[in-house]
Amino acid sequence: MRMKNVAKKKKTGRPGNTRAVNQIARNDASFVLMMVCGLVVFMLISSVEFEGSCTVFTASVGDTVLFGNNEDVGDKDATVWFVPATETTYGWVYFGFHDYPVQIGKFPMGGMNDQGLCFDITSVPATIRPLPETIEEALQFIEQYNLSSPTMFNGGVFGERILENCATVEEAIQFVEQYDLLFYGEYQFLFADRTGDSMVLCPSPHGKMEVIRKEGVYQVITNFNVLNPALGQFPCRRHDNAVWMLKKIESEDDLTVEYFTSILKGTHSGGTTYSTIYDPVNGEVYLYNYHNFDWVVVFDLEDELEEGYHSYEVPPLLKKRGQKPPNQLEEPEELLTSSLNLRYAIFTIALILVVVTLLWKRRERGVN
Numbered sequence: 208m209r210m211k212n213v214a215k216k217k218k219t220g221r222p223g224n225t226r227a228v229n230q231i232a233r234n235d236a237s238f239v240l241m242m243v244c245g246l247v248v249f250m251l252i253s254s255v256e257f258e259g260s261c262t263v264f265t266a267s268v269g270d271t272v273l274f275g276n277n278e279d280v281g282d283k284d285a286t287v288w289f290v291p292a293t294e295t296t297y298g299w300v301y302f303g304f305h306d307y308p309v310q311i312g313k314f315p316m317g318g319m320n321d322q323g324l325c326f327d328i329t330s331v332p333a334t335i336r337p338l339p340e341t342i343e344e345a346l347q348f349i350e351q352y353n354l355s356s357p358t359m360f361n362g363g364v365f366g367e368r369i370l371e372n373c374a375t376v377e378e379a380i381q382f383v384e385q386y387d388l389l390f391y392g393e394y395q396f397l398f399a400d401r402t403g404d405s406m407v408l409c410p411s412p413h414g415k416m417e418v419i420r421k422e423g424v425y426q427v428i429t430n431f432n433v434l435n436p437a438l439g440q441f442p443c444r445r446h447d448n449a450v451w452m453l454k455k456i457e458s459e460d461d462l463t464v465e466y467f468t469s470i471l472k473g474t475h476s477g478g479t480t481y482s483t484i485y486d487p488v489n490g491e492v493y494l495y496n497y498h499n500f501d502w503v504v505v506f507d508l509e510d511e512l513e514e515g516y517h518s519y520e521v522p523p524l525l526k527k528r529g530q531k532p533p534n535q536l537e538e539p540e541e542l543l544t545s546s547l548n549l550r551y552a553i554f555t556i557a558l559i560l561v562v563v564t565l566l567w568k569r570r571e572r573g574v575n
Contacts, residue, residue, distance in 0.1 A: 262445045262474040263317070263327040266425040266467075267403025269459045274325040274399050274485040275467045276317055277445075277475045277498070278302065285481040285521040287494065288315075289511045296371035297321050298512040300492060302483060303363065314363035321508060322374035323401030323487030326366045329428050332438045333393035334410045362394040369398070376404040380418055383408060397428050401487040409434050425453040445474040464493060468532060472500050481521055493532075496521050502529040 265274040278285070285304055292298035301318030317327030373379045379398050399405035405426050411417040411434045419426075419433065429446040431439030452470045456462050464484055471482045475498040482500070484493040492506040502525055511517075 260430055260440065260445065260476050260478065261327070261329045262427075262429050262449060262471075263329055263397045264425060264427040264449050264453060264470065265325070265397060265399040265405045265421075266453055266456055266462055267399075267405070268424060268456060268462045270488065271459045271462045272323075272399065272401055272403045272487050273462060273464065273467045274319070274327075274397075274487065275471055275483070276327045277471055277479045277482045278316055278327075279476050279478045279480065280316070280330070285496065286518055287506075287521060287524070288518040289508075289514070289516065291512045291515055292321060297324075297374065298508075299367075299370045300506065300508055300511065301367065301370075302481065302494075304480075314361055315367045316363060317366070317483070318370055319485040319487060319492065319508065320370040320374075321490070321512060323490070324370055324373055324375060324379065324398065325400070325485045325487055326370060326396060326398045328362055328366065329395045329397075329430050330393060331395050331410065331430060331432045334412075334432065334435070334438060362396075366396065375400045375402065376406050380406065383416070383418070395428050395432065397426060399426075399487070407433055411435075424456055425450075427453065445476070448473045465532070468493070468495075468500055471495070472498075494521065494525075496525045499525075501531065503532045504528045504530070 260279045262277040262279075263275070265272070267273075285302060287300060287302050289300050290298060297320040299318050299320035301315040303314055303316045317325070319325040369379050369382055373382050376398050393410075395410070396408040397405065398408070399421075405421040407419040407426060407428055408416055409419060409428075409432060417434060427446055427449045429440065429443045429449075431437075431441035431443055431446070449470055452466075452473060456466070464486065467484050471484070475482065477498075479498040480496075482495040482498065486492075490508040492508060494504045494506070495502070504524055
């Protein structure tokens with residue numbers, strides 16, 4: 208009887224062990240599936256450019272100066288405005304959106320004046336002082352900091368004031384030194400002039416806006432704080448690609464509108480609404496809509512300003528005045544594949560490590 212009971216126990220024990228092994232296998236398979244799904248989601252998230260992912264850059268060699276921008280904020284219906292000079296202000300062109308949400312007035316995203324001074328803005332995590340929340344606070348700021356109007360809280364309007372009153376980067380620096388700029392702590396500015404001088408105006412870790420002068424051929428800003436890269440989208444593929452291409456500029460022959468267009472192509476995102484290139488030496492503006500770099504409108508700033516104050520909606524303007532860019536350069540393949548190759552390499556290595564770990568654990572269970 209004892210032998211029979213033992214035999215029965217052994218017989219009934221085998222299916223239980225099989226079920227346990229199958230359950231472990233299912234658990235392992237579920238774990239592998241979860242890891243793979245998690246890694247895929249990580250890759251997709253890391254490949255997405257966030258809203259507001261603008262790229263601004265400038266370069267100068269000899270007598271050639273160019274200023275480029277991919278605008279990744281607002282909706283697709285961008286607008287360009289031309290504002291003629293007055294007795295006290297310079298004339299200028301600027302780009303923006305009618306529907307951009309601002310509390311006070313318009314928000315010029317970037318522009319160039321008739322003296323060749325250019326600017327554009329990128330957003331960064333707010334680090335200094337929030338904007339006033341009430342009319343009373345705004346009036347206190349105006350009185351305390353000698354502001355001309357409530358619109359000075361608007362970073363775009365602040366850029367407008369500089370273009371209306373300054374001809375060079377040096378004059379712009381003198382202008383900004385007149386004001387407490389701590390309420391611009393969520394913005395980063397890039398200015399450049401027709402001499403090739405440029406500077407970044409950036410919120411610093413010390414609680415103030417600091418000027419960073421250009422050293423060398425180029426300057427670039429995206430959406431991380433250049434004085435504190437941990438604040439913002441860092442590391443930044445767009446910034447790396449721009450720097451990689453700008454480093455190749457060694458002579459005036461390398462610094463062309465066509466080459467700057469290729470940099471715009473290499474740094475745009477799926478949310479790029481329009482792109483511009485300013486040539487401050489020749490007073491020309493090149494406009495592309497919705498990262499379509501096969502169709503361009505070229506403005507002569509002097510001619511446009513002679514027509515007085517006017518504006519164009521960008522999409523119909525491209526249909527009416529758009530033309531094929533001459534000698535268009537192809538986007539370097541390295542820029543398209545480098546970040547993807549890195550993600551696939553990380554994914555492959557991680558997947559191999561997961562599989563090896565699971566096989567090793569299963570082998571240990573078998574031994575035990």
